[in-house]
Each structure stands twice: as structure tokens, then as C-alpha cells.
Amino acid sequence: MSLPNGFVVTLDRYTRVVDDGRALLGGFPTRLLRLTPRARPLVTGRTVKVRDAASALLADRLLDAGMANPVVASLPPCPDPSYTVVVPVRDRAPQLDRLLGGIGRVSPVIVVDDASHHPEDVAAVAEKHGARLIPLPVNLGPAGARNAGLRQVTTPYVVFADSDVTPTPDTVATLLRHFADPRVAMAVPRITGLPTAAPTWISRYEEVRSSLDLGSHPAAVRPGTPVSWASTACVVARVEALKEGFDERMRVGEDVDLCWRLIENGWRVRYEPGVEVAHEHRARLGDWFLRKAVYGTGATPLAGRHPEFIAPAVFAPWNAALVVALLAQRRWSLPVAGAAMGVATLDIARKLDRTEHPHRLALRLTANGAVGALSQTSALLTRHWWPLAALGCLASGRVRRATAVAALTDIALEYRRDEATLDPIRYGIARRLDDLAYGAGVWVSAVRGRSTKALRPRVVGRRPKADNGRIRP
Structure with a gap:
């Protein structure tokens, strides 16, 4: 089964056209897709329209890679819409x-x-x-x-x-x-x-x-x-x-x-x-809080059915090193974190060595990966692991600082991004209650199911590796 003629896809917002249109960089996980001379004219601006077998194959591959999305207004009608x-x-x-x-x-x-x-x-x-x-x-x-x-x-x-x-x-x-x-x-x-x-x-x-x-x-x-x-x-x-x-x-x-x-x-x-x-x-606080907690109780049953999908955070080895170094809050933390990012950048640049600006692209990917890792760590401290973080705050100043920074930074960034009509104070309270409720539900489900699968982050087992043009930054 192939995409029909007239099917249109547009490149995802995270997909970059590199090397003057000779390659595409994006998808989940990030990969470099090199376009053959025959395929390059099929990408018009940031769109691909299916006209023949070659364009159907390219559009299908872009959809599979998460590098493009259908343009719904331009799609042909459903054959049988009943x-x-x-x-x-x-x-x-x-x-x-x-x-x-x-x-x-x-x-x-x-x-x-x-x-x-x-x-x-x-x-x-x-x-x-x-x-x-x-x-x-x-x-x-x-x-x-x-x-x-x-x-x-x-x-x-x-x-x-x-x-x-x-x-x-x-x-x-x-x-x-x-x-x-x-x-x-x-x-x-x-x-x-x-x-x-x-x-x-x-x-x-x-x-x-x-x-x-x-x-x-x-x-x-x-x-x-x-x-x-x-x-x-x-x-x-x-x-x-x-x-x-x-x-x-x-x-x-x-x-x-x-x-x-x-x-x-x-x-x-x-x-x-x-x-x-x-x-x-x-709209009522009690009903809302309870429902958020109920959502969390689905974590352990899902972990039993889809253990590879349910991890609350997924880190590459260099991301894990970066996070551990920063959480340690020692004199060596910043140098170690910088070294981890440097090693990752060089490794990714090696996989992009056939592009025009491999180090520039690699640095961008590494920076995005670092931001993602810190965001996931923030969610662990304030959402999935908050009971552990609360206990840690009682005994450790470093845990208190890390948790406070995670909680306040999260509120500031999300409040600006959401353009909320609610004032920052009540927004911040609701944000933290949201995380407390969901995290409590996750822990309840873990106790009931006698499993910590839904609470355990996953670290990629080996360093980033190219796989048929695929890059895991």
C-alpha cells in the first residue's frame, strides 16, 4: 500500500534542510537523510507532493521518520468516508x-x-x-x-x-x-x-x-x-x-x-x-486533583505492557553524565558537564562529516539534547520523583537547591510559553499541584503493582551511533 497521488506532506518544524537541499536533518530520533539527485527536485520548498512512485516513497519515508506531516487541507478525500x-x-x-x-x-x-x-x-x-x-x-x-x-x-x-x-x-x-x-x-x-x-x-x-x-x-x-x-x-x-x-x-x-x-x-x-x-x-480543585492522580495510576499497568515506552526520562550516556555532574554541585561539575558536551559534539560531528558544517550542526544538536536532558531532570524532581526529592530536601542542601531551581524555572518558562490568563502565583501553585497529584498516582500504582518500572529512567546502552544515516544525539 502506498500513498495516493495528490497526497502532500510538509517538513516538520524540527526538520532542517542542510547542504543546499542535498540532505534533511530531523526526526525522532534525529537522523540525517541524504537525498539522491533524483529525490532533490521532489522537495519543493518544504513540501513533497506525491505524483509518482518515487515521490510516494520519499513522502512515506519522511512520515516514518517523523520528519514531515501531512497537509490536511491538501489531502485527497477519504475513499469511503462512512x-x-x-x-x-x-x-x-x-x-x-x-x-x-x-x-x-x-x-x-x-x-x-x-x-x-x-x-x-x-x-x-x-x-x-x-x-x-x-x-x-x-x-x-x-x-x-x-x-x-x-x-x-x-x-x-x-x-x-x-x-x-x-x-x-x-x-x-x-x-x-x-x-x-x-x-x-x-x-x-x-x-x-x-x-x-x-x-x-x-x-x-x-x-x-x-x-x-x-x-x-x-x-x-x-x-x-x-x-x-x-x-x-x-x-x-x-x-x-x-x-x-x-x-x-x-x-x-x-x-x-x-x-x-x-x-x-x-x-x-x-x-x-x-x-x-x-x-x-x-473546574473544582478536589475533582481536578483527584483526576490528575488517577491519570498517574495508569503508569505501572502501562509499564507492564510497554516497558520500553514508559520510562519517565530517557538519557544518552553523555546526557546522564551531564545531569549527574550538575546535580553534584561541586567545583568540578561545570568542567565535567562541558567535557561531556564536548565529547558528544565531536562524536555527532563525525557522523555528519559529509555535510558542509558538521561541527555547527553537531553543536546545535548537542545543545538541544542538553536542554532536553535538563527538562527531563526537572520533571523527575518535581513530578515523578517528588516524594524522594521531598525526603532529600530534609537532609541535603544540594537537593533543596536543585529542587527549588527545577520548580521555579519550570514555572517561569511554562508560564511564559503558555501565555496564561491566570496570574503567576496561582499558575505556579496549580502547576506544582498538577505534578504532585500525578506523581502521587504513579507511586500508588507502583506500590500496588509491586514494580518500579514506571519510575526508572532509561539510559541508552551505548554511545551515539550512526545507523543508515540515523543519528542519536
Whole structure:
């Protein structure tokens, strides 16, 4: 199966054109892709349009490497765009009414009542909108409810939509365009906050820092990348790719598990922020904090299923040396950190020796790697390892300094990046509570599962090595 004619991709924002168009540098992990004389004219500006087998092969390789993304507005229409909407719900009749009213009656809708306390209210809303109702006698959770609806789907595509989301009229039509790529199994929109008449400070924080909002840039959903997972609060999926569907043993993290299983099986999952779906975020502090903690409890079950994907941080050896040196806070810390960066730069430059400016490119990659390593370390101290960091603060001044710098720097950088409407003080409090809740959930799941897999960083086993043009900085 190949990409159809008319399929257009554009280079990702992290992909650089080097050597006057003779090579591309980017992807996850970073690699150098040299273009043959035949392939160079296929890249026009920063786009590739599929016109023949050669351009289809190049576009496909760029997508596989994470070096390019489809231009959704230019994609050919989906060959068979028929779909069925599956809505899992437990009570929440007003939200269900709002959702079904927005969806309309263009396609079949299946409402799965997951053992509501007031099933008559859900039934009345489903009947009002002409939706088929499947009542479950016992509560199965989101995974089981979605699977119950999936088993009744006869169309090529299925739309899973939670009752507390509100899609726009063009959400499904736009996401379906991604299925012109025969390897796409799922396409997900950007999840934003549903506007409220009286927003709380927590809801205002969620508007810019929601766990479900994956940002404003299109991306392939893959572990180890900026978009490593995607929520199924609203998603369009290819039915043939889902097979057994969600893992019904998981009450949380089932969407992450499904994404990763699809990717392991060779499918693609696309994140498309060009369409947005409004989600009714939790606005009360207690509900919000508890939900963040619940998200964290999915870590250990995911670690058992995908141990290679769940590490809270991944370091190359030189990154690990850099971090350890800086955390030591000794006189030798800066020289050792500088030496680690110097060795890494020379090693990467050696792999780029056929480019025009290998040392300049290598220095940029090393600097980006150092920033990423420090960011991951900050997250370890303030999020995943905060109980250990708290104990360390009681006994060590170095731990106190490192934790304070990590916490305050994180707030300052993220507040500026998010352009939050919330004042810095309450934003900072919410940011730290967010991390405390999630980290607590991770530790609870680790204790319950008697496993520390979800808490252990991973260090790449050997030094950066070129592999068919692939560079791991």
C-alpha cells in the first residue's frame, strides 16, 4: 500500500534542510537523510507532493521518520468516508444531549450506557436524538463500554466521542482526510477547554495546561516524541485496525495502550490540531486533583505492557553524565558537564562529516539534547520523583537547591510559553499541584503493582551511533 497521488506532506518544524537541499536533518530520533539527485527536485520548498512512485516513497519515508506531516487541507478525500459514532456514557445526560445535538443525524450513533445510576435519563436523550442505545448491566469502564459499541459497528470507520466533548461541524470530515494514507489507524484532534460562564482558577489553568491538550503543531503520535500518546476522548479510527479494541482490564490509560499497540503493529496515529474539540474540564480543585492522580495510576499497568515506552526520562550516556555532574554541585561539575558536551559534539560531528558544517550542526544538536536532558531532570524532581526529592530536601542542601531551581524555572518558562490568563502565583501553585497529584498516582500504582518500572529512567546502552544515516544525539 502506498500513498495516493495528490497526497502532500510538509517538513516538520524540527526538520532542517542542510547542504543546499542535498540532505534533511530531523526526526525522532534525529537522523540525517541524504537525498539522491533524483529525490532533490521532489522537495519543493518544504513540501513533497506525491505524483509518482518515487515521490510516494520519499513522502512515506519522511512520515516514518517523523520528519514531515501531512497537509490536511491538501489531502485527497477519504475513499469511503462512512462512519459510526460510539458514545460511552454513565449518567451525564445533559452533556450527552449537548454532544448528540452537535453531532446531528448524518451518521449512525450508538450510545453505550455503562450502568448509569439513572438509566432512564440517558435513554430519553438517546431516543430524542435517534441514537441506538446499548445498556450495560454492569459498569465496565470506558474501555469496555467503547468495545461494546465497537462490536456493533459495520462502517469502515468509527468515531469514539466521550459525552463531555463538543466537536465542531468539520471535526470528523477533516480527520477522515488522514485516512487517504492507508497506514493511518487513528486520527485525533486537539482537545481544548469548553468555555464556561464563570471560570475558576483551576479551569483557567486547564485552558493552557490540560493533560489532554497536545499543542498546536501536527505530529505523528509515537513514544519518545513530543506527542507520545493521544486521548480517545474524541478520535476517528479505522475499524479493521482496532481488532480486539481497548484493553478492558484497564480503567485508566487504555487510550495510551491502544495507541502504542497500533504503532507496534505498524500502523500510524496522527495528531491533527487543525481541528479542535472542546472538553468540559474539571473546574473544582478536589475533582481536578483527584483526576490528575488517577491519570498517574495508569503508569505501572502501562509499564507492564510497554516497558520500553514508559520510562519517565530517557538519557544518552553523555546526557546522564551531564545531569549527574550538575546535580553534584561541586567545583568540578561545570568542567565535567562541558567535557561531556564536548565529547558528544565531536562524536555527532563525525557522523555528519559529509555535510558542509558538521561541527555547527553537531553543536546545535548537542545543545538541544542538553536542554532536553535538563527538562527531563526537572520533571523527575518535581513530578515523578517528588516524594524522594521531598525526603532529600530534609537532609541535603544540594537537593533543596536543585529542587527549588527545577520548580521555579519550570514555572517561569511554562508560564511564559503558555501565555496564561491566570496570574503567576496561582499558575505556579496549580502547576506544582498538577505534578504532585500525578506523581502521587504513579507511586500508588507502583506500590500496588509491586514494580518500579514506571519510575526508572532509561539510559541508552551505548554511545551515539550512526545507523543508515540515523543519528542519536
